[in-house]
Amino acid sequence: xxxxxxxxxxxVVAEHGLTQDEYQVVLRILGREPNLTELGIFSVMWSEHCxxxxxxxxxxxxxxxxxxxxxxxxxxxxxxxxxxGLAAVFKIESHNHPSFIEPYQGAATGVGGIxxxxxxxxxxxxxxxxxxxxxxxxxxxxxxxxxxxxxxxxGYGNCVGVxxxxxxxxxHPAYNGNILVNAMTVGLAQADRIFYSAAAGPxxxxxxxxxxxxxxxxxxxxxxxxEFDEDSEEKRPTVQVGDPFTEKLLxxxxxxxxxxxxxxxxxxxxxxxxxxxxxxxADKGGLGIELDLDRVPVREEGMTAxxxxxxxxxxxxxxxxxxxxADEARAVFEKWDLDFAVIGSVTETGHIVLxxxxxxxxxxxxxxxxxxxxxxxxxxTPTAPQPMIAAADVAAPKASLGEVxxxxxxxxxxxxxxxxxxxxxxxxxxxxxxxxxxxSGVVRIxxxxxxxxxxxxxxxxxxxxxPKTGGAQAVVETWRNITATGATPLAAxxxxxxxxxxxxxxxxxxxxxxxxxxxxxxxxxxxxxxxNVSLYNETEGTAILPTPVIGGxxxxxxxxxxxxxxxxxxxxxxVVLGQ
Amino acid sequence: MKSAIIVFPGSNRDRDMVMALRQASGSxxxxxxxxxxxxxxxxxxxxxxxxxxxxxxRAGAMGALSPAMRTVKERSDKGVPVLGxxxxxxxxxxxxxxPGALMRNSGLKFVCKTVHLKVxxxxxxxxxxxSDGQVISVPVAHNDGNYFADPDTLDRxxxxxxxxxxYVAADGxxxxxxxxxxxxxxxxxxxxxxxxxLMPHPENAIEALxxxxxxxxxxxxxxxxxx
Amino acid sequence: MKATVHVTLKSGVxxxxxxAIGHALSTLGFSGVGEVRQGKVIEISLDxxxxxxxxxxxxxxxERLLANTVIENYSIRIDG
Amino acid sequence: MKATVHVTLKSGVxxxxxxAIGHALSTLGFSGVGEVRQGKVIEISLDxxxxxxxxxxxxxxxERLLANTVIENYSIRIDG
Ligand SMILES: Nc1ncnc2c1ncn2[C@@H]1O[C@H](COP(=O)(O)OP(=O)(O)O)[C@@H](O)[C@H]1O
Numbered sequence: 001x002x003x004x005x006x007x008x009x010x011x012v013v014a015e016h017g018l019t020q021d022e023y024q025v026v027l028r029i030l031g032r033e034p035n036l037t038e039l040g041i042f043s044v045m046w047s048e049h050c051x052x053x054x055x056x057x058x059x060x061x062x063x064x065x066x067x068x069x070x071x072x073x074x075x076x077x078x079x080x081x082x083x084x085g086l087a088a089v090f091k092i093e094s095h096n097h098p099s100f101i102e103p104y105q106g107a108a109t110g111v112g113g114i115x116x117x118x119x120x121x122x123x124x125x126x127x128x129x130x131x132x133x134x135x136x137x138x139x140x141x142x143x144x145x146x147x148x149x150x151x152x153x154x155g156y157g158n159c160v161g162v163x164x165x166x167x168x169x170x171x172h173p174a175y176n177g178n179i180l181v182n183a184m185t186v187g188l189a190q191a192d193r194i195f196y197s198a199a200a201g202p203x204x205x206x207x208x209x210x211x212x213x214x215x216x217x218x219x220x221x222x223x224x225x226x227e228f229d230e231d232s233e234e235k236r237p238t239v240q241v242g243d244p245f246t247e248k249l250l251x252x253x254x255x256x257x258x259x260x261x262x263x264x265x266x267x268x269x270x271x272x273x274x275x276x277x278x279x280x281x282a283d284k285g286g287l288g289i290e291l292d293l294d295r296v297p298v299r300e301e302g303m304t305a306x307x308x309x310x311x312x313x314x315x316x317x318x319x320x321x322x323x324x325x326a327d328e329a330r331a332v333f334e335k336w337d338l339d340f341a342v343i344g345s346v347t348e349t350g351h352i353v354l355x356x357x358x359x360x361x362x363x364x365x366x367x368x369x370x371x372x373x374x375x376x377x378x379x380x381t382p383t384a385p386q387p388m389i390a391a392a393d394v395a396a397p398k399a400s401l402g403e404v405x406x407x408x409x410x411x412x413x414x415x416x417x418x419x420x421x422x423x424x425x426x427x428x429x430x431x432x433x434x435x436x437x438x439x440s441g442v443v444r445i446x447x448x449x450x451x452x453x454x455x456x457x458x459x460x461x462x463x464x465x466x467p468k469t470g471g472a473q474a475v476v477e478t479w480r481n482i483t484a485t486g487a488t489p490l491a492a493x494x495x496x497x498x499x500x501x502x503x504x505x506x507x508x509x510x511x512x513x514x515x516x517x518x519x520x521x522x523x524x525x526x527x528x529x530x531x532n533v534s535l536y537n538e539t540e541g542t543a544i545l546p547t548p549v550i551g552g553x554x555x556x557x558x559x560x561x562x563x564x565x566x567x568x569x570x571x572x573x574x575v576v577l578g579q
Numbered sequence: 580m581k582s583a584i585i586v587f588p589g590s591n592r593d594r595d596m597v598m599a600l601r602q603a604s605g606s607x608x609x610x611x612x613x614x615x616x617x618x619x620x621x622x623x624x625x626x627x628x629x630x631x632x633x634x635x636x637r638a639g640a641m642g643a644l645s646p647a648m649r650t651v652k653e654r655s656d657k658g659v660p661v662l663g664x665x666x667x668x669x670x671x672x673x674x675x676x677x678p679g680a681l682m683r684n685s686g687l688k689f690v691c692k693t694v695h696l697k698v699x700x701x702x703x704x705x706x707x708x709x710s711d712g713q714v715i716s717v718p719v720a721h722n723d724g725n726y727f728a729d730p731d732t733l734d735r736x737x738x739x740x741x742x743x744x745x746y747v748a749a750d751g752x753x754x755x756x757x758x759x760x761x762x763x764x765x766x767x768x769x770x771x772x773x774x775x776x777l778m779p780h781p782e783n784a785i786e787a788l789x790x791x792x793x794x795x796x797x798x799x800x801x802x803x804x805x806x
Numbered sequence: 807m808k809a810t811v812h813v814t815l816k817s818g819v820x821x822x823x824x825x826a827i828g829h830a831l832s833t834l835g836f837s838g839v840g841e842v843r844q845g846k847v848i849e850i851s852l853d854x855x856x857x858x859x860x861x862x863x864x865x866x867x868x869e870r871l872l873a874n875t876v877i878e879n880y881s882i883r884i885d886g
Numbered sequence: 887m888k889a890t891v892h893v894t895l896k897s898g899v900x901x902x903x904x905x906a907i908g909h910a911l912s913t914l915g916f917s918g919v920g921e922v923r924q925g926k927v928i929e930i931s932l933d934x935x936x937x938x939x940x941x942x943x944x945x946x947x948x949e950r951l952l953a954n955t956v957i958e959n960y961s962i963r964i965d966g
Binding site: 812814816824827828830834836837838839840841844846847848849850851852853854857863867868870871872873884 | 920922
């Protein structure tokens with residue numbers, strides 16, 4: 001096999017985010033030196049983002065099963081049974097770093113990514129949520145960031161036509177250099193028509209659909225990729241631009257095709273693009289995949305195997321279909337003016353093999369590529385318990401109660417978010433029964449009396465003070481917010497946003513929060529069915545507050561019995577429940 | 580009442596419109612893909628809301644050029660009523676079936692909220708379910724709802740009673756224009772009042788659970804008028 | 807050939823985007839900024855090699871799609 | 887003086903609008919249309935009478951507001 005002639009020096013390995021120890025494993029798996037494309041693939045698959053190498057050990061402790069769970073973590077999204085033969089499909093995902101670099105596009109593509117995770121599984125998205133964290137409102141960047149992020153979330157979701165029905169926004173100086181943008185989507189599917197990502201049937205076709213591949217967001221070695229990029233006069237932006245219109249077409253085309261019997265498996269091309277989608281599909285099916293990269297629809301000329309495999313272009317999907325279904329499937333995608341290309345086939349080799357220009361450019365055994373991904377038990381120091389504050393030590397406010405109330409209501413964390421959710425189409429689809437501004441958003445399930453109550457919550461300062469209690473509190477708050485509408489909480493998703501896990505203190509926060517979350521979920525029979533982890537949220541050594549955002553979903557059998565916070569008439573009795 | 584909805588790539592309130600028409604008329608509208616030129620014999624054609632072609636270039640510009648829109652124009656010329664809501668209104672102006680243009684909201688932000696509208700007259704196919712001057716509340720959800728026409732056109736629209744709805748405050752007085760629209764215009768008719776374009780979404784206010792049912796008057800009125 | 811089309815709002819048509827930019831520039835402390843107008847520029851690669859024909863084609867594109875002549879003017883430049 | 891600022895997407899950055907326009911032009915029957923890119927043109931009236939100073943000012947405006955330099959390039963023309 002001819003290899004692209006780039007020397008794999010220690011520096012190139014380091015630029016791909018692999019440690020020397022990790023690289024030794026690569027050498028052992030391959031029994032030879034990788035070429036640059038192969039190194040790129042290992043780098044992507046073994047990144048924190050794809051491999052969960054720091055958090056996996058702790059995520060395993062979460063309860064993920066229960067009578068309603070159809071699919072727990074491990075697929076594109078979690079799936080739960082919501083009665084009447086229907087399923088809710090949902091997940092939350094972060095797009096923190098891209099949103100800090102380019103708030104509008106970063107947030108927009110975050111929404112695009114989570115929508116794809118949900119409709120890949122055969123569900124029509126019916127509700128979007130977002131959990132946002134910004135720095136000090138007076139910080140010079142905050143205004144620009146928040147207006148961009150809110151604009152991007154609205155710009156994408158409104159165009160695709162999915163109502164954004166709930167969310168939360170916090171401000172704290174710890175997020176000055178590191179905002180958090182977590183987006184959640186809830187979709188609706190037939191419980192017996194869920195689509196999964198495991199490749200099956202050697203000889204079946206691997207099909208690429210959606211938008212073309214460009215040189216978007218190719219990470220990795222700036223130095224190494226420079227070789228492929230000599231003529232580029234400007235540094236390539238690492239930000240992707242979202243195209244919600246194409247996403248809407250992709251959504252409709254996929255759902256249309258799913259009504260027929262064509263799709264064997266389907267997987268969206270998320271952050272790690274063609275690499276993670278093809279590798280994961282092969283791994284889950286215990287099979288191999290061979291791709292001819294010359295057949296990948298590209299937007300730019302002269303793209304290399306490395307670039308095609310690592311591109312983060314948006315609005316793309318990978319499917320496995322039976323060869324005899326190809327014409328039928330192609331007709332659907334062409335109706336929607338989308339690219340459709342058979343780019344390879346499922347094999348029995350257990351290897352991922354990539355060809356370009358008639359030459360094999362990559363040949364990696366899939367099982368160890370996934371199975372031997374690093375997993376760390378990083379040292380963790382528990383957060384020291386904080387002394388209790390005695391009420392008597394807190395000075396009573398000097399102002400009148402009315403003034404205190406006004407002060408509370410005008411502080412950034414408490415003030416009305418109406419100006420935000422008015423920029424989100426929260427009514428499209430005509431099934432929004434509780435709009436933003438209440439405890440949970442509620443959307444009706446079309447053609448039934450049922451509704452889904454959805455919410456996202458976290459109180460980071462609690463998590464900082466006491467990670468375990470804070471993690472539990474976030475779970476419990478979603479549970480309460482769902483219950484308050486009259487719905488029964490069924491399951492949750494989570495987005496773990498933390499600093500650098502290589503620091504024992506941060507790792508201690510992760511361990512504490514996850515433990516607390518697990519305890520609360522077990523106590524409430526409220527399993528975690530999906531989630532996302534975003535680590536290394538630090539600027540100049542300062543970490544964000546520990547922010548394990550929980551997204552909850554509950555069902556109400558009769559939406560006519562919904563409870564809302566509005567006072568209904570004068571003279572009614574107010575009751576306080578609980579302690 | 581038999582109806583048809585034109586579906587564009589990027590339409591997203593087409594299904595909301597189906598629900599409203601089904602409730603009011605008891606039958607399902609025919610869904611016509613924008614590439615088709617055949618539209619069945621119907622009493623009403625609806626151009627629904629959404630982001631046809633992503634609202635790229637100008638909202639409604641590319642949708643207006645669809646093959647189906649040629650047929651819509653022909654039918655409209657023969658007197659078949661046409662209703663355009665939100666993106667549908669934008670498409671009808673871009674197609675030249677209604678005067679003026681819809682520009683970016685003056686606040687430059689997407690705006691989704693419930694607004695109050697004054698029904699200028701009940702003397703139309705579309706508003707016979709309301710009374711003259713009635714104030715109704717229905718939601719808006721748009722980026723480009725800022726109605727523009729030159730002053731002569733605006734005067735003419737007003738003189739001929741072609742203004743269908745205006746944004747008002749809850750008490751019916753001027754105010755609460757959500758998008759900078761000229762003369763608070765939320766919806767207009769063509770000269771024969773057989774074509775209505777409006778930015779707000781009556782189809783999202785037809786059941787108590789929507790938080791209001793003021794949108795029903797439009798559909799119920801149409802069903803009665805076109806029976 | 808390459809065509810560059812400028813689409814600008816007719817004078818007399820209020821330009822909310824331009825106004826907002828002007829306002830933002832003042833807020834940022836730029837003084838002496840008068841009217842600001844925002845328009846579009848559309849660049850089109852064409853197979854056509856005859857400049858006159860290219861211009862005629864692009865004019866037709868403007869009339870049919872690229873500009874809304876109710877509110878916008880357009881101008882065309884053709885480069886070899 | 888008058889400044890005209892062109893803001894265009896950097897090469898390689900996806901331009902959904904341009905793509906959709908190109909597609910629409912082909913559907914309308916215009917043949918031989920290659921890549922289409924859409925950008926912005928911003929016209930600014932300035933009190934400044936010194937061209938060099940005006941250019942420097944406008945450059946600052948571009949960097950701070952008019953262009954998103956993560957994904958966009960800009961160019962400035964100053965007319966008397
Ligand atoms: N980013 C957002 N997107 C949509 N809705 C939001 C967003 N932020 C806040 N909201 C809504 O505003 C209301 C108040 O928010 P918040 O104060 O965080 O609520 P709570 O503390 O009760 O969970 C909630 O109904 C919430 O859903």
